[in-house]
Amino acid sequence: MDSPIPEKNKTGWLEHLEAESWSAELIISGAAIYGALQLPWLLTKLIHYSLLNFSDDILEIMYLVFIYLTFAITILMVNFVMHFVLRSLWVGLIGLSSVFPQGINEESEAFSKSYIQQLKHDFGDLRGYNEKIDRLCSIIFAFSFSFAMIFLSIAVMVLTIAGIAYWIHQFNQQIPISMVFFSILSLVLLPGMLNGLLNHKKLREMAWVQKIHYPVLFKGVSRIMFHVFFEPVYYINSIFITNFKKRQYSLSVLTYMALVLPVFAGVFIQSHAIFANKDYYFKYANREDRFYPLHYEDQLGDNQLIQNPMIPSAQIEGSGLNLFLPLPMREETRLYQKYGAYPNDPQLSASENTLKSRAWFREQAGKYFHIEVNGKKYTPSLRGYNHRNAYEYGFLTFIPASLCKEGENVIYIRSEYQVDGKKRECYIPFWYSNR
Template sequence: MEEKKKRLTNWLNTIQQDSWQLELIISGVVIFLLIGAYGPIVDYQRPLLIKVIGGNMASQLFAVGYFILLISYFTLLASFLLHLLLRGLWIGAIGLRSVSDDFDFEVLNFQPRFDGWLRRRLGSFDDYIERLENQCSIAFSLSFLLFFCVISLGTYLLFVGMINQLIVLLNGGFPESGSLAFFALQFVALMGYLLGGVYFVDFVTFGWIKKRKWLQRIYFPFYRFMGWVTLARFYRPFYYNLIDLPFGRKLVRWLWVIILAGLCVSSLVLVRNIYFPLQNRDGADRVNPGNYEENFIARPGFDAETVIQATIGERILTRDYLDVFVPYIGQMDNRRIEKKFPGLEPARIHSFVLEGIVGIGDQENDKADMDSLLLAFTSGLQLYVDDSLVVAPSWRFYHHPKREQPGLLYTMPTYQLGRGEHLLKIRKERVVSDSLVWRDNAFIYFYH
């Protein structure tokens, strides 16, 4: 047994001596793959946002998972870039050592005050190379630790969200304010944040809670449970091996401050046009280019306005008809229809389906009446042209090919309108505090 352990130790020591080569190869390959994956990852953001806004809580859970993976992506990329930079500095130091062995302070001939301070601070050049080697190895390991920590946070949030989703399913829908199920949702969210905060405090304080004798009986079962929920088995060996080093403890202690400072600096915006409004309350005194399909560009990122806003075909009309498209916003429109038409059969009967080679779940509900569904949708829409209500507009279900969204389309005749500027106002009915109210939804200028 001892001989086997000795051989393992010798083998690991041999691997350790040449680990820098493996680190460089892995860092280079990972950075190359991550940069190549940036385009597909960003391109998926808009379709995901459409599903989240038009879906239910399950879609929101999926979005949380995507956000966590996105944060993990940038964390891993930044960490490996830092490691590659440090390892390049280390290789440069090795190359310099082959030319100049060590510091020669006699040749530098500094004054005693500077000479003594530099000798104490720098030590030998070999010590500097050794410190760089240790820092490179720690940075490489820290990259994976950070990645799994972000994944750990994501799995915990998904766990809490799944419990909330289960409560919603058992209740038969999102609970009304003041109901028992609503308080259950609030309690689960509160306990999730509280217990997650306790576990996080223990993590960043290097096990302060685990060192308290009077807390071990209470905290140990919770610690084991959180280990399963957060997939801690993947990063605990890295974590405990890292924090028993002085440099590792210092790095972990300041890491969260560095991350927070980096987020704040990257989010800093200098506001120059202080008299130009960013967004008007009623929208009637601005022209929003996003309201015109001719200007529509599926920009990457989570730009919710481009998903929820209504659009018309063009700003300056070239024909006597104007296409008006109002997108379907699942959470908002579903609540209104369920409130106003409680017995209406939905068009689809399953929230989850499998399509392709394996097909499970029917998307279409044979009992649904399309005319009744269209009436339910259109009953919550009003169109005004120059403050005049458009009577009985002929709305139709429409899946917009450019926006890739479902919604309602009305091709409005404009040949009776005079020449010049006109204002199209769209009002939508919403559920606010368990009551149906009408709200202005869009103000769109066009020219005939």
Template sequence: MAELDPIQPSLPPDQQEKLRELTAQSWNLELVISGAALFAVLQLPDLLDQAFDYFQYNVASVKGGGVQDLLPLLAYSMMKAMCYVLFLAFLTNFVMRAFWVGLVGLLAVYPSGIHYDRIPFSTPYTQKRMAAEMGPLDRYILRLDLRCNIVFAVAFLFVIFLIAVAGTYILVVLVSSIFRPMIPAEIRHILELISYAFFAVYLITSTVLSLPSIKAHPTGEKLHYKLTTAGKVLFWGMHVPFSFIINTFYSHLPYKKIVRAIGIFFLVFIAFIGVEVFSSLSRVDRRVSFDRRHLYTTRLDSLFSNPSSYDDQLADGEYVPTASIQSDVIRDPFIQVFIAYPKDLDTLLTKVAPKPIWSDTLSRAETRRRFAQWSHQQITNMMQIAVNDSVYRRPDLLFAQRGSQQQRGWKTVLIPSNLRTGKNTIRISLQPDSLAKPQAITTIPFWYVPDK
């Protein structure tokens, strides 16, 4: 088999000339693409916030505080970190290319470039040093053009990497959150063991095939190539453009420079992810804070005024985590209560209140009516609301959808007779079994200041 000649041109001379003409005119497209990409990337974090909130409330069926909860948060944080990296990359390219355009225009005005011997307020020694260190203007414009092209290509590496990471994480999260709860516990445990074993075999195999002595053997070389190319499925159809860009860099940069660049990128990316994880934690739960105080805690609901528990402090489009009332300061003699109904709570209610089976002879409208009455009766029997020391064991709850995101839940209006001027509390609990102890959902403190 003949070896490839790296010097042999890949295109005929006429096509090479056409490619050079296209390359010479690519700067204006770079500016347009960079500007459009900056605008698009700025929209992504808000869209990711909305998608993550929707997933947490409507898709995540189990929340156990372990890996099941951590995986979506890591996916969300990594994609937001990639958005910020992309923004910096395209912003850098946009600024550099705009500066390059300015220099090209300056060269058109002064074609001879810089005359270092004519620079005023400088000594001949300074003029010589500047001429040696900076060089002519046209050479600097050419170097800057090459750097702009490199930054632009690297920015698209980040784009492809973001697509690959986002697609993989979305697939894993959907499988673990939607399909995993559908599998019986015994079968799920066996499948998890098989997947762990498969992953361990993959790691061991890839490590062994990466050894120089193994890769030197013809069979080992082929197996190593098949194993490395098997990872192309993780790029979601973007493997070919990614390979062209990355292999171009690999084939022109020294090995040490490649390792140093990968190390720097990895450290910077990990730092971005770490900062974003902390930011995401504080966004998901406002109680999370890394600025601690000695005599300050947010762990007890009855002693914490959580803005997410008051309708007048919630931004439009923001989900109610557990429950909410109209305000932290109530002047009316009634309390409007909204209790959220997330998907993970539905997992519990499905177990404690199995759906009855009605006759097949009933019409669809009659079946829906009976189901609505039955479900209303079930949640009325299980939900408990207490205002101070008065307990509403069977609150008259109505199904409701709140806000622009149409958050599902229950709503009721209480007219308590035991409100006292000053601080009061409202406790919401769930008691699936009449003999069991009620499970506290939340406790909301508020102040009652009646109008006089």
């Protein structure tokens, strides 16, 4: 039988590993910064795909997923940059200690004795200051992964519940997906809220509470919520909670979130996740009194998804202009809700029915969009088109020069997409010259 490893040797190995961990942290942190900075791009691609291919019911749920994923990405970005900067500072201070091992020179005449003593009291010696930064770096490193895993776990849980809600909706389409989703989510979150309530000092020492608090509410429910991340998330957070005072830990988390929120807002806005919100999509860029860059192809930004009707430019010269009418899945769903689906003719072949359904869909699209040029209704010929920007599906049509006048013109588009009984409107002003 093998003899156990002496406790002294195990402790020495652990202390040696802790002492050398900074180099591994620095390498991992540097690589993680590079990787984390790529994540917003991947998130944007996921969001763009969702905006083009999901209906409002699904997007309402995906909006929550986007929020949690953005938080996870933001936390990784902020924490790894902070860790890299502080760990680099720590390495610099190690080098500085080899030059000035005593740290602040108490014999210096640069300040008064009282001033230097107060400096020494506040900052301590160089070794103590290094240890303070070292501890902070280690906390940040563990904290970043812990909180990122929390938000990622919640995002996965929300996606899973959304999948279950969608599956139930397929069996009975009279039941809205959102209603099923939030009902299941409430059932999942209820034990978690009960877990927090039973942790109150007046309740947690009761015998019946102790029988269910940890084994049922904590281990059982938390494993469902945090699944594969359960052990690292709860172990790391339990270390923090049991080693910091509750007030201190809560204030630290609130301060940290205040630091993260501005970065989160920037990433969230740039990713266009806000368009998953039905009200925002409905109201965005619907004012008649201003120009919006998103209505003009020559002002389209990098990684910007086309969500509104678009013309080539705000200044048009020549014989007319193209008009692109995007039709994401949320609008296509509304089109089918209003006009129904094409009824297949059993006397026709599959290919003939396909051709008929395409013609039918094009006809319904002509009804779905109401177009006016300078106040006069225009009924154009619409053709299906995938825009070269991000392959957005929609319809392309042409506005002839005969409808345009010298100077300022306005194209008005109203679709059957509705929120609170109001139809979505869009105004595209432009200057026209026939020269």
